[in-house]
Amino acid sequence: MSTPTRALGPFQVSAIGLGxxxxxxxxxxxxSREQAERVLLTALDAGVTLFDxxxxxxxxxxxxxxxxxxxxxxxxxxxxxxxxxxxxxxNGDGKLQRVIDGRxxxxxxTCEAALRRLQTDxxxxxxxxxxxxQVPVEDSVGALADLVREGxxxxxxxxxxxxxTLQRAHAVHPIAAVQTEYxxxxxxxxxxxxxxxxxxxxxxxxxxxxxxxxxxxxxRDPSLFEAGDxxxxxxxxxxxxxxxxxxxxxxxxxxxxxxxCSPAQLALAWxxxxxxxxxxxxxxxxxxxxxxxxxxxxxRIDASMLKQAGELIGEHSVAGxxxxxxTQKEVDTEMx
Numbered sequence: 001m002s003t004p005t006r007a008l009g010p011f012q013v014s015a016i017g018l019g020x021x022x023x024x025x026x027x028x029x030x031x032s033r034e035q036a037e038r039v040l041l042t043a044l045d046a047g048v049t050l051f052d053x054x055x056x057x058x059x060x061x062x063x064x065x066x067x068x069x070x071x072x073x074x075x076x077x078x079x080x081x082x083x084x085x086x087x088x089x090x091n092g093d094g095k096l097q098r099v100i101d102g103r104x105x106x107x108x109x110t111c112e113a114a115l116r117r118l119q120t121d122x123x124x125x126x127x128x129x130x131x132x133x134q135v136p137v138e139d140s141v142g143a144l145a146d147l148v149r150e151g152x153x154x155x156x157x158x159x160x161x162x163x164x165t166l167q168r169a170h171a172v173h174p175i176a177a178v179q180t181e182y183x184x185x186x187x188x189x190x191x192x193x194x195x196x197x198x199x200x201x202x203x204x205x206x207x208x209x210x211x212x213x214x215x216x217x218x219x220r221d222p223s224l225f226e227a228g229d230x231x232x233x234x235x236x237x238x239x240x241x242x243x244x245x246x247x248x249x250x251x252x253x254x255x256x257x258x259x260x261c262s263p264a265q266l267a268l269a270w271x272x273x274x275x276x277x278x279x280x281x282x283x284x285x286x287x288x289x290x291x292x293x294x295x296x297x298x299x300r301i302d303a304s305m306l307k308q309a310g311e312l313i314g315e316h317s318v319a320g321x322x323x324x325x326x327t328q329k330e331v332d333t334e335m336x
Contacts, residue, residue: 003047004297006279008203009155009176011078015297017050018043019283024058028226031285040069042287052080052281055110059087059096067119082129083110102132104143127157131332138172145173160331163196175202182206184313191334209271209280217253217263241320248313259305268296270306
């Protein structure tokens, strides 16, 4: 069965890519090195060609992992990473903290380090992970344009930005992709970004397309999250909001059953059906979940069922904002 593909800048990539963050970062204890390698190679064997990482993930550990595992297969994949948000020893105590820094010299230094960790001569798609409001976006994108000219990256992306910021950036250099959270329960890109991407020929890469696990259908008790799980700080997973969100889940699971697919497949199929320029990048630490997710690109689910899914879970029905106030201040995306 051939893998469906979609256009991303100068590349044709698998219609569903792999978000690699949780192999090193963010959702509690990451999997073992051996298990992470199994997930990456299973994805490769199953036809995934878009692999997404960042300097931030594991403070370089995720790029190192991908470099070690995927170097022998480099010519088969489109490799995406990110700069502008990374770990730094802010207090001089040897402990890395997350910093947002979009200065041209920082972005160029981050790229050099990423190339070493990824064990490659060129990164196919390099995102500005966050727009640093202390630096005009034109200056940050100008630095990335320099890296294109130097042959160190092939295309430029932006993450968590608004349509207006995309237009400003695109005036400096073509933007191949915008990456922002998009799923049934996070619909902010529908305000302006999806249309802006379509007008500019920019791919839209949807991260957390399964709502950070919610749309898999079996996440019933967020109190069981490990101490280091970033969802603990997210309003939608707080008890008062999650109790309401949980009321949506049984109906969604029942709808997936009617569609003869898993809840995750229904969520991904819904996303793929919204537009040809949308590329979801679900992450997982399980080969079984990975293969289940990828099968969504082959499904033909009745349009009426996809419509029902969108009516059941959406801006009108989901309780709680996407981020806590401090994190929301760091992103530039439109809000309802």
